[in-house]
Structure formats: C-alpha cells, structure tokens
Amino acid sequence: MIRRPATARLLTALAISFISCSHTNGFTTPAPSFASTNHISHTNKSQTNQALQRSNRAISLNAKEKKESTGLAPGVSKNLLAETIAPFRGLRLFFYASFASGAFVGGLITLSGVAAALSGVRSDVDLNTEYINLAIDFGAVALFGVLAKIDLDKGEELRQKVDEKVENKKKQKKIVKSMREREERLSQLELDVRVTEDGETRRASVGVMQEKAKQHVILVAGPGRVVRDALRGAQLNKVNFAMTNILVVPYETGLDDAARATKPSGGFADRPSYERQPYVATPVGEGWDEFIAQEVDAAVEQAGDVAKEEGIALVIKNDGKVIKRGLGRVPWKQMVDELEEAVTGEKKQISVPLLEFME
Numbered sequence: 001m002i003r004r005p006a007t008a009r010l011l012t013a014l015a016i017s018f019i020s021c022s023h024t025n026g027f028t029t030p031a032p033s034f035a036s037t038n039h040i041s042h043t044n045k046s047q048t049n050q051a052l053q054r055s056n057r058a059i060s061l062n063a064k065e066k067k068e069s070t071g072l073a074p075g076v077s078k079n080l081l082a083e084t085i086a087p088f089r090g091l092r093l094f095f096y097a098s099f100a101s102g103a104f105v106g107g108l109i110t111l112s113g114v115a116a117a118l119s120g121v122r123s124d125v126d127l128n129t130e131y132i133n134l135a136i137d138f139g140a141v142a143l144f145g146v147l148a149k150i151d152l153d154k155g156e157e158l159r160q161k162v163d164e165k166v167e168n169k170k171k172q173k174k175i176v177k178s179m180r181e182r183e184e185r186l187s188q189l190e191l192d193v194r195v196t197e198d199g200e201t202r203r204a205s206v207g208v209m210q211e212k213a214k215q216h217v218i219l220v221a222g223p224g225r226v227v228r229d230a231l232r233g234a235q236l237n238k239v240n241f242a243m244t245n246i247l248v249v250p251y252e253t254g255l256d257d258a259a260r261a262t263k264p265s266g267g268f269a270d271r272p273s274y275e276r277q278p279y280v281a282t283p284v285g286e287g288w289d290e291f292i293a294q295e296v297d298a299a300v301e302q303a304g305d306v307a308k309e310e311g312i313a314l315v316i317k318n319d320g321k322v323i324k325r326g327l328g329r330v331p332w333k334q335m336v337d338e339l340e341e342a343v344t345g346e347k348k349q350i351s352v353p354l355l356e357f358m359e
Contacts, residue, residue: 107137222311
C-alpha cells in the first residue's frame, strides 16, 4: 500500500469536501457566464473610476486651498512679529528655566550633603563651604526666577505692541486701497486747459490729458493763501513745467458751489499773472469736492488737523499713478526733478526738501 505524504492527504480531503458541498441537494455551482463576468467587470471599472474622480477632486481642492493660502497663519505671523519686536525672548526664557533648574538640582544635592553632615552620617563635609554653595545655588534660582518674571510681565506689553502693529498694518492696507480707488476716480474728473494766450480753454478729463497729451499733474489743494503761494512758487519754475509736460491744478478749499462758480471774477486779463500761466488748469465739473475732501481726510488721519491749514499736494504721473502725497509749502524744484526721475529713471541732484511727504 502506497502511503501519501501528510500534505497530499490534507489537500485531497479539502478537495473532496468542496466537491461534496457543491453537489449537496443536487446543486452544482454554476460557472460564471461571459455576460455576468462582463457586468462585474463594468461594475468594478465604474466604481474604480468614481473613486479616482473623488480622489482627483480632493487633490484639486487641496491644491486650490494651498494656492489661495498665500500668507502665514495669524498665529505664526504674530509670533514672527513679536520676535522682531523682542528678539531672543523665547531663548532667554529657555535659558532662565534651564539655569534655574540646574541651580535648583545642585542646591538639592548640596542640601542633602549638609543634612548628612548635620546628622553625623558623613564627617568629610565642610559645612562652611556647603553653606556658601547653598547660598549660590538658591540665589541663582531666585535670580533667574526674578529675570523670568520680569520678562513674562513684559509679555502683555509685547502682545499689545504686536496687536497695535497688526492693526496699523490693516489700517495702512485700507488707506492704500482707498488711495488706489481715488486714483482711478481722478482720471475721470474734468479740467479746463488753456489752449491760447488770450485764455481760451478746452475741457478734457484728467485721464485724457495724461494718456493723449502725456501730461503730468501736480494738484495743490488748501486754503486760498496756500494756493496763491503755491502758484507764485510755480511761476518761478514755469520753464521746467514746459519742458516736462506738467499741469498745475489749484483747488481752493472752503468755498461753496456758488462762490466757486463765480471765481475767478473779471476777465482773463484781470486775473493775477500766476493764474494766467499756460500750465495752470482749472478743475471743473462734479466729483472734485468729494475727491479733495477724501484726500484731506486721509492727510488729517496721518498728520493731524495741520493738513487742513497747510494744504496738501499730489504729484501724479502721466500713467495715473500718484507718486507723492505731501503737505505744507510746495517744493516745486524737487517735484519736477522727481517726476523727471520717475519717467526717465535717472537720479537727479535735488534741493533740500521743503515739504514733508507721507506714504
């Protein structure tokens, strides 16, 4: 009789039991047909495609979120800002804790030696030296504790400074955004520009003068005294204005619509010579009052009420961008040089500034 190996006998028994189960009650497990196999294949393929689509959608959403998240998290940003205000504060606190812990452990070891000497367990301990060591160890613990307390007490002040800087940054962004919006509105405001020596004018928007005639604009707004002084100073630089295509736009504040409509009185020849210059353009139409009021309010927010008394000046490049905003006496030579520098890119030697400009 041939004896089969144990593995072979086990496999044979499993095969017989499977066949007997499949033929129980005359039932035989049918072989899968081509149609059912095809259906299962299509079902699995459809489920796989859906899973891939969901995965791709999740990946695209994560990529979109990462793309939209261009800045740092608020907590990280505040921590970095705090580090710039109080550098190495965290490192100092770490050293305070480390040194205080080391001194405390050393003090405990020294204290155990003193206790052993006092109880008579050890006779090789110099108590005078150990007392000095105890004073040094626990004195260091107290010193580092006081330093850490002082640094931690300043933490509230530091947080206030950080919050203040964050708020100032947000406020500055709003100011810059409003400035850009006003720059866009400025291009739609209208001017009366002189085209002949006898005072004949033509009306055009600021944007048209900048785009078509390539004119830069220096806008001076303030009380009558400020505007007159500015125009007198501009008259001394009229040659520079002609060479650099500059229009000077004076706007006197504090006038109502009726007074502004009747000003200036008399004919063109009756006006002061500084108002009859060809580079002087007159603001007309609607929108100027609102624009100037917003510019003055922005200047007051940054420099105080002195902006209303001293007046404001805007230097506007012919591409519509305001490159300078300032208040006080207008430094015409500096403004002309800076405009020419902005256009040509060449640095010029400028005079001492007479006007304090704001960002």
